[in-house]
Each structure stands twice: as C-alpha cells, then as structure tokens.
Amino acid sequence: MGDLAGGLRAPLDVGVTAVLAENKSPMLIMETRYDYLMKNLPAWKDYIRYRVYAVIAAVLTAILIFSQPLLAVIAAFLTTYCWKMHKFYLARTMANTRTVMLGH
C-alpha cells in the first residue's frame, strides 16, 4: 500500500489503534505469584513426568529389541513421543521467555 498524499500513514495507524481498542481481554494481568505458579505447576509436572516416561520407554526399547521386536518398535515410538512432549512442556515452563513483572 502506497503512502497517502503528504506522506501520511493514517490508515495504518487507525488499524493498529483499532486492534488495541477492540481487544476483549486486558493486555496485562495482575495476580499473585502463588496463583501464577499454580497455573503453571501442572505443565511443570508434565515436564518432569514425560522425561521419566521417555527414559523408561528407552530402557524398555533396549531390553525388548532382541526378544520382542514388535513391542520394541512401540516402545521406540513412545520414547520419541514422550521426549517431544518433554521438550514441549520445557518450552512452556522452564525455557519460556514471556515477560513477568514481580512486585515486592
């Protein structure tokens, strides 16, 4: 879209302002640290849990691969699945870069 006469960018500015004004939820939410932690605690527990599942499935894969190859394939699938879920919950909790502001 080219500039208007006189170099004004009025349509673009109006558009951005409209998005801000029509936002249904507030941009910033203030609550307690406890409530925020309790919201993220289930994801943190899943982050730990899927790591344990992945290790158990990897050990099962190594055990079953010589005796029960078909079961070993399922265990190998579960290993990768649980590891990716572990990485997913890691990104939601410990490696998350969303900003929080702590009051004293």
Place this chain on the structure above:
Amino acid sequence: MTVNVRDFTRFMEGGRKPVDKGVKLKGWSSQGARPTIFVPMATIGQMGENGKDGVAKVPHTMDVITRGKFISRVMNDGWKMGGLGTSYRAYFWGVIFFAMTVVSYLYIHVYLAAVFAYLTGYMRSQYLMNHAWNVEWFKGKSLIHTS
C-alpha cells in the same frame, strides 16, 4: 490513604471530607484477592548507573524477568538455595527416613532408629521452611504477566 475517586472529587468540589477506608489486610486470601505493586513516578537512579559497590542499580521497583526464570527460581530443588522443588525432595526423603526409622527400630537397633528419627525431623523442618517461603509467602505477592 485509600479513598474512593468519586468521594475525592466531591471533596475537591467542596463536599465533605472523605473517610479513609484503608486497606483491609485480614489474611493472605484477602490480600491476594487485590494485589498491588508500588511503582514510583520518579526514581533517583538512572538506567545503567552503578552503585557504590559497583553493582548496577535497578531503576525500577519491579523485577522484570521471564516466565522460565520465575519458574526456575521458584521450583529450585537445591538444598542450600531452597525452593518449591526442595519442598518436594524433603517430603520424599522424610517418608523414606520415617520408614527406615520404623524398620531399624523393629529389626536392627534403637540407636540406629534414633539417627533416622533425627533425619526424619530434619526433612520435616526442611519441608515446612521451604513450603512457607515459596508457597505461603507468595500468596500475598503480586505479579504482572501478559495475557
């Protein structure tokens, strides 16, 4: 001083003096229901200014960090630093040491049971301390995050 804006406006227009209702702090729950953050409009420090000890001054009163940093700090499981993770660990080892206390008292010797009883009480105290500082204490502390 906590005064309703409407009452204050009427006072400025010549009405009666508003009553200071104050902030009700009956407990953690009532404080946590309306958390506040004090942000002064003017600060003495400047961005990038160092203090006398050489450490950079923080020009704002809020700690602006990431969610990952916040959760890592709270869920820390080190024994020296302490955290909610330490609370989980202390609870786990408390149960283990309590079982070892009973087993050693019944089948080995009462002196060995005393050692495990001490360790059980130590883990119980660790659990209580970390739970108090990282769970109960944060029930009244405010946090702002993006939606």
